[in-house]
Amino acid sequence: MKKSYDIIICGAGCAGLSLAYRLCDPFFQNLTILIIEPESKTQNDRTWSYWEKDQGVFDPIVSKRWKALEFHSQYMSKELLLKDYEYKMIKASDFYKFCKIEIEFNNKIDWISDRVNSIEESDEHVTIHTEKSTFIADRVFKNFHDQSMDKNEPWYVDQHFGGWFIKTKEPAFDPHKAVFMDFRIDQDGDIRFFYVLPKSTTEALVEIAIFSNDLMSQKEYDKLITNYIRDFINIVEYEIEEREYGVIPMTSQFINKAEPATKIINIGTPSGAIKASSGYAFYRIQKQCQHIVDQLRANKELTSFFKKNRFSFYDQIMLNVLLTKKVAGDKVFTDLFRKLPVEDVLTFLNEETNLAQEIKIFTAPPWAPFTKAMIEELA
Ligand SMILES: Cc1cc2nc3c(=O)[nH]c(=O)nc-3n(C[C@H](O)[C@H](O)[C@H](O)COP(=O)(O)OP(=O)(O)OC[C@H]3O[C@@H](n4cnc5c(N)ncnc54)[C@H](O)[C@@H]3O)c2cc1C
Structure with a gap:
């Protein structure tokens, strides 16, 4: 028999877990919830930086916060002092662990390691076929996108990242200041900048972000990072503690093609959560998931959060x-x-x-x- 749930969350990424975490609230204790995710979600596969004025739901796992930023380009270097905002950093591995502990504690939420193959909606319910099984739900939140974006259609560009957490022997960073954007590197026909997020005087994440549809090999990112550390941080002696690489779509296509929310509601990337002009998504995803739980709490209809506006x-x-x-x-x-x-x-x-x-x-x-x-x- 197909197992049935009130809610199924397909994908336990930033959005899936941000939503599941909020659904652990006792208010939702009568809902049966299933999370379907193929990965173990234990790796530190990305690091989120974002800014907000107030306390956020995930403040307990913010690993570092700054009130001062730096901007650099060939035209200008400037210190950017924050008054109302704090610039915050969360490591994905801390986030996954934090959410999973809360979810494991909640006996109304099941988690299976599986991959969703298809999601079909009928008048009565939604049927989900995974690699191993079939499930039925009243409502489905879909957190993964099926790579159907048209890269030739305006406007689409990939943003890709390569970053290292490094530890230096000698003090090399000002832990009170994060480098928000450093464009001083060769742009090579793309848009390329580094950011540096120091945790202490000897530890920092040094990462490059590139807007271009030509992805690179890890070796190529590594070379750019090595050169940046040598030329702009001016150090040669350091250990690489962790590495992260990834690619995200920057496009308005998700929002432009969005259909009215029905029983299947896109969250995170497939809903247009990645800001098309910057690639920032963490803060937007928190706003989206808070909106969804507020609507559920008030028993109101769910609509697409990110709209053409x-x-x-x-x-x-x-x-x-x-x-x-x-x-x-x-x-x-x-x-x-x-x-x-x-x-x-x-x-x-x-x-x-x-x-x-x-x-x-x-x-x-x-x-x-x-x-x-x-x-x-x-x-
Ligand atoms: C290296 C990197 C650094 C970034 N840095 C920042 C930053 O500093 N600040 C910021 O705001 N944003 C940043 N982003 C952008 C954005 O915040 C992240 O991409 C964010 O993780 C997007 O969240 P999401 O929930 O949409 O997708 P994801 O977190 O990618 O989650 C999607 C989930 O769906 C799962 N999945 C995939 N296929 C299936 C399937 N068939 N069935 C079930 N599950 C499936 C995946 O395994 C994954 O767990 C960064 C992205 C990357 C890659």
Whole structure:
């Protein structure tokens, strides 16, 4: 017989676990919940940095927080002091462990190690076929995307990462300051920047992010990281404690193609949680999952959280400018941080600004290419 649940969460990634963690609240104790995830979720496969003003649900596992950031490009180096925001870092391995402990404690939530092959909706319920079994649910939250994005359709670009947690012999970092973006490296026709997240004077995550559809081998990322540490951190003696690599889609296609939420609700990446113009997703996923549990608590209908709105339009303009190289990426970010208070830019990236603030943002970089991109996007 097919086993039946009130809720099935397909994929225990950032979004699946952020939702499951919140569903551990006693308010939901009458719901039966299943999580289906093929991976063990024990590896530190990524590190999330994000900014917020208040305490977040996952504050207990924030491994480091900063009130000062640095920005570097060939045009400018600037210290960015935060007043209301804190820049926070969470290691994925800590996050997975933290959520799994809470879930194991909750005897209404089952977890199986399996891969979802198909999800079918009927009038009565949703049927999920996995590699090993079949399940039925009233409602399904789908956390993985099926790679169906069209890379040739505007606007799509991969953001790929290669990073090392390193430990130095001698003090090499200021633990009170994180490097938010460092564009001083050869852009090689892409948009490339490093970020450095120091935990102490001798420990830091040094990671490169590249906007380009040409992925690289681990060896190539490693070479870029080695060179950056040598040339910009100015050290040669260090140990590599951990490595992380990964790729995410930067596109408005998820939002533009979104269908009204039914019994199958996309969460995280397939719902458009990865901000198309920046790649940041952790904070957005927390907002999305909080919204879902608030709706469930109030017994309200679930709707798509990420919608076509002025922010998704801004993302399209930004991708248009960056991908058609109307203005170089390092120049755009330099102008933003040169001309505007850092908190205004961060609030904008979190999609929490008002129209007056947004006009200031769009008139900070050279306005002609942005106006041209806007006209193209409206056409
Ligand atoms: C290296 C790296 C660094 C990043 N750094 C940041 C950062 O600093 N700040 C930030 O905001 N964002 C960052 N991101 C972007 C984003 O936050 C992450 O990609 C985030 O993990 C996305 O969450 P998600 O839940 O959508 O997807 P994921 O966390 O990728 O979860 C998807 C889950 O679905 C599972 N799955 C896949 N196929 C199936 C299937 N068929 N059946 C069942 N389950 C399946 C996967 O195993 C996985 O557990 C980073 C991404 C990467 C890769």
